Amino acid sequence: IAGITQAPTSQILAAGRRMTLRCTQDMRHNAMYWYRQDLGLGLRLIHYSNTAGTTGKGEVPDGYSVSRANTDDFPLTLASAVPSQTSVYFCASSGTGGAGANVLTFGAGSRLTVL
Amino acid sequence: GQNIDQPTEMTATEGAIVQINCTYQTSGFNGLFWYQQHAGEAPTFLSYNVLDGLEEKGRFSSFLSRSKGYSYLLLKELQMKDSASYLCAVRDSNYQLIWGAGTKLIIKP
Numbered sequence: 001i002a003g004i005t006q007a008p009t010s011q012i013l014a015a016g017r018r019m020t021l022r023c024t025q026d027m028r029h030n031a032m033y034w035y036r037q038d039l040g041l042g043l044r045l046i047h048y049s050n051t052a053g054t055t056g057k058g059e060v061p062d063g064y065s066v067s068r069a070n071t072d073d074f075p076l077t078l079a080s081a082v083p084s085q086t087s088v089y090f091c092a093s094s095g096t097g098g099a100g101a102n103v104l105t106f107g108a109g110s111r112l113t114v115l
Numbered sequence: 116g117q118n119i120d121q122p123t124e125m126t127a128t129e130g131a132i133v134q135i136n137c138t139y140q141t142s143g144f145n146g147l148f149w150y151q152q153h154a155g156e157a158p159t160f161l162s163y164n165v166l167d168g169l170e171e172k173g174r175f176s177s178f179l180s181r182s183k184g185y186s187y188l189l190l191k192e193l194q195m196k197d198s199a200s201y202l203c204a205v206r207d208s209n210y211q212l213i214w215g216a217g218t219k220l221i222i223k224p
Contacts, residue, residue: 042119042214043158043202058211090157103148104212106157 003027004107006091012113013081021076021110023091031094032074033058033104034066036087043090049074081114088112117141119215121203126221127193135188135201135218143208149177149188150202152217158202162188190220198222 004025013019025032030051035043045058049068063085065077074093078085088111092104118140127133139147146165150158164170164179164186176189188201200217207213 040123040216042216043204043212044214045211103160103163104150104158106159108157 003105004091004093006089006107006110008110009108010111012115013078015081015083015114017081019078019081019112021078021089021091021112023074023076023107024072025074025091025093025105026072027093027095027105028071029093029095029105030071032068033092033094034064034074034076035090035092036060037090037109038087046076046089078112081112083114086112086114117205117207117213119203119205119213121201121215121218123216124219124221126223127190129193129195129222129224131193132189132191133193133220135190135203135220137186137188137203137215139184139186139203139205139213139215141205141207141213144181145206145208145210147177147179147186148204148206148212149186150204152200152202154199161201193222195222195224 007022033048034046037043044060046064047066049055052071055066088109090109091107094104120138149161151161152158162177169178174191179186200219202217203215204212
């Protein structure tokens, strides 16, 4: 693993199903983020975690949940998927403090289609 | 509300120079970032400005004027591989990043 790994790369999902997007980083970054990217809109923050054991809500948290049991993993769960959650999801991480703060490293993305 | 404005799309010629503008209205300011995103790929960090002025990094430069809420990304000696979207983001008073929708740059031979 080098950087951030996301899985799955792509998924088609029936509405109402539960889905977990996985994210793992090997950079020992404290902060991790989940964004969604939709055509014509900027990246929108769903949830974030400043350090293991803590999480916070971003701009568009409804319908999503996260956990941060350890430094490396930050899964995103859709409890009951709806078509408006069709999007490309990016996991990102950053060091906290100093020059590294908020310089994000992104995973390759997970393209989710909810039918 | 908070807002980041960038042109939706720009076209330039290989070997030329292009300037991509970004204007912002945010709750506070703690730095401005430019990221590059090739189609179907993840964004990658290009530059960071927190003080007024020009930051140069090879063929790419980024300028900031905090009083005008304005930044630009300058790309020189354009290459075909520079075809990508360029994302402007501002870190607000809560240290959260506010993102523009991105500027799609098309390079023609």
